[in-house]
Amino acid sequence: MRQDTSMNAETGALRVPQSGTAQAAPEGDGVAIRGLGHAYGELQTIERLELEVEPHAVVGLVGPSGCGKSTLLELICGLREPSAGTIGVGGASSAPERLARCAYMPQRDLLLPWYSALDNAGLALRNQGRRKGAARAEAAELFGRFGLAGFEATAPAELSGGMRQRVAFLRTLLAGKPVLALDEPFAALDAITRAEMQEWLAGALRTDPRTVVLVTHDVEEALYLCDRVAVLSARPGRIIAELRAPDPRAEDRDAAVTDPAFVAVREEAMRALREGMR
Amino acid sequence: MKRWVLPVLLVAITLGAWQIAASTGALAQLFNLESFLVPSPAEVASSLWDNRALLAENAWVTLREVLAGFGCGLLAGVGSAVALHLSETLRRATYPLLVASQAIPIVAIAPILIVLFGFGVWPKLVIVALVCFFPITVNTLDGLRAVDPDAIKLMRSLDGSRWQIFRRVEAPTALPYTFSGAKVAVAVAVIGAVFAEWAGSSVGTGGLGALIRVDNALLQTSRLFAEVFVLAVIAIGLFGLLALAERRVVTWR
Ligand SMILES: Nc1ncnc2c1ncn2[C@@H]1O[C@H](COP(=O)(O)OP(=O)(O)OP(=O)(O)O)[C@@H](O)[C@H]1O
Ligand SMILES: [Mg+2]
Numbered sequence: 001m002r003q004d005t006s007m008n009a010e011t012g013a014l015r016v017p018q019s020g021t022a023q024a025a026p027e028g029d030g031v032a033i034r035g036l037g038h039a040y041g042e043l044q045t046i047e048r049l050e051l052e053v054e055p056h057a058v059v060g061l062v063g064p065s066g067c068g069k070s071t072l073l074e075l076i077c078g079l080r081e082p083s084a085g086t087i088g089v090g091g092a093s094s095a096p097e098r099l100a101r102c103a104y105m106p107q108r109d110l111l112l113p114w115y116s117a118l119d120n121a122g123l124a125l126r127n128q129g130r131r132k133g134a135a136r137a138e139a140a141e142l143f144g145r146f147g148l149a150g151f152e153a154t155a156p157a158e159l160s161g162g163m164r165q166r167v168a169f170l171r172t173l174l175a176g177k178p179v180l181a182l183d184e185p186f187a188a189l190d191a192i193t194r195a196e197m198q199e200w201l202a203g204a205l206r207t208d209p210r211t212v213v214l215v216t217h218d219v220e221e222a223l224y225l226c227d228r229v230a231v232l233s234a235r236p237g238r239i240i241a242e243l244r245a246p247d248p249r250a251e252d253r254d255a256a257v258t259d260p261a262f263v264a265v266r267e268e269a270m271r272a273l274r275e276g277m278r
Numbered sequence: 279m280k281r282w283v284l285p286v287l288l289v290a291i292t293l294g295a296w297q298i299a300a301s302t303g304a305l306a307q308l309f310n311l312e313s314f315l316v317p318s319p320a321e322v323a324s325s326l327w328d329n330r331a332l333l334a335e336n337a338w339v340t341l342r343e344v345l346a347g348f349g350c351g352l353l354a355g356v357g358s359a360v361a362l363h364l365s366e367t368l369r370r371a372t373y374p375l376l377v378a379s380q381a382i383p384i385v386a387i388a389p390i391l392i393v394l395f396g397f398g399v400w401p402k403l404v405i406v407a408l409v410c411f412f413p414i415t416v417n418t419l420d421g422l423r424a425v426d427p428d429a430i431k432l433m434r435s436l437d438g439s440r441w442q443i444f445r446r447v448e449a450p451t452a453l454p455y456t457f458s459g460a461k462v463a464v465a466v467a468v469i470g471a472v473f474a475e476w477a478g479s480s481v482g483t484g485g486l487g488a489l490i491r492v493d494n495a496l497l498q499t500s501r502l503f504a505e506v507f508v509l510a511v512i513a514i515g516l517f518g519l520l521a522l523a524e525r526r527v528v529t530w531r
Binding site (some may be wrong): 074077078079099100102103104106108110112113114123124126127128155157171175 | 529
């Protein structure tokens with residue numbers, strides 16, 4: 001099944017209304033993390049972490065496995081409470097307010113097997129009180145652009161790994177939140193589809209900017225998609241380097257990622273990562 | 279090979295061997311019994327035919343009790359599983375009691391129930407519901423607790439309310455477990471109904487349990503076996519209906 005990679009980067013405009021736009025400032029919500037600490041019982045996962053994500057900025061998080069990246073996203077989204085420090089999202093810092101402003105895309109796709117691809121994508125809309133038909137219509141509009149046309153009624157178990165991830169991504173977008181917390185959104189994709197998805201997301205964020213915190217293991221992906229990339233140390237996670245991407249979300253991805261400036265920053269990031277592992 | 283070939287073959291072989299052993303008197307000799315105590319399948323079959331009106335009438339009585347009791351047990355079981363799932367305190371407090379309640383022999387409480395409710399349909403309904411309640415509750419509760427905690431986090435991030443999390447994630451996860459519990463429950467429900475009829479029924483239209491009690495006393499073994507056969511058919515039929523319903527409802531497995 002190859003039709004699932006027929007994605008068009010130019011037309012990747014997002015017409016997803018941001019819910020809560022009434023209370024959210026038109027320039028979007030930023031994320032401000034100060035002196036953050038978190039532990040699972042005895043296990044200290046995050047220590048004295050500082051991170052500032054300006055409204056509509058895209059910030060990448062890279063770091064060794066198990067350093068607390070997923071935990072950090074859950075903290076930002078209001079799914080966990082910190083043991084020290086504060087997390088502000090759009091100026092609000094209570095967990096319910098963070099919950100209302102962030103959409104979390106977990107590392108595993110977690111599609112619900114009892115719903116079709118279309119109903120999985122529209123899950124947030126249904127939760128927000130939209131009727132079944134309206135939620136389906138809204139999700140169906142974006143299915144083609146996600147290379148999912150024709151798979152609306154398909155059960156998640158019958159989708160390829162890449163398609164499942166795209167349905168999960170669409171589900172996150174349709175929640176219409178100002179802040180997206182994406183945990184390795186393209187990890188399960190083959191190299192080609194992955195590059196296409198990155199181009200697609202870059203185009204989408206150009207036309208419909210959102211505040212994004214993106215966790216990835218792929219330094220190149222982080223430097224192409226993000227304005228800034230924060231490198232985390234091994235557990236307990238702290239930010240040990242912050243790198244500015246030379247040309248975030250460039251129109252021509254292939255040219256951008258082979259540019260000497262890009263390669264230099266990538267090398268720097270790899271060095272920082274290696275440092276952090278120790 | 280069709281799925282039913284093996285079981286049918288096995289039943290045929292068993293019946294054939296039994297027929298030979300019973301008609302030659304080998305079985306009776308082996309166990310040192312009077313031969314009329316060991317009916318052959320042919321005798322059971324002819325008894326089944328001769329008593330068809332009586333058996334059908336009483337099977338209908340038993341079936342109604344099983345269905346009504348199972349229905350009550352299902353409602354109560356799913357209801358209490360949900361309640362125990364929602365309240366940690368309630369679960370801690372009552373779960374040991376729930377398990378202990380299963381150690382109480384129905385034999386011990388049947389007379390009390392009959393004194394309480396009389397010889398009518400009510401004590402039977404209560405006994406059947408009681409035996410169905412436990413497997414359904416325990417299985418449904420297991421299902422509700424088998425929910426992936428990450429799926430709940432996801433629902434919360436997607437603006438899911440407590441009720442929506444239950445309706446869209448927890449209930450569908452638990453459904454196959456409830457079916458498993460229900461399938462165990464129908465089988466024991468038949469035993470429960472027979473026992474209840476045995477303990478307190480007027481003969482005539484007291485159900486298969488009452489007939490079994492009488493035929494047991496009269497050493498009417500052919501008809502006894504015919505009654506057991508009808509009970510088995512009821513149990514297999516109900517089990518099959520549930521399995522069918524499960525396949526229609528739980529389409530994602
Ligand atoms: N619910 C939990 N309870 C206890 N410990 C946990 C829990 N979740 C994660 N951990 C531990 O906390 C640490 C950080 O986990 P986390 O999932 O945040 O890492 P990560 O950076 O996302 O790793 P990866 O890159 O492999 O996804 C790990 O050592 C993990 O074993
Ligand atoms: Mg992770």
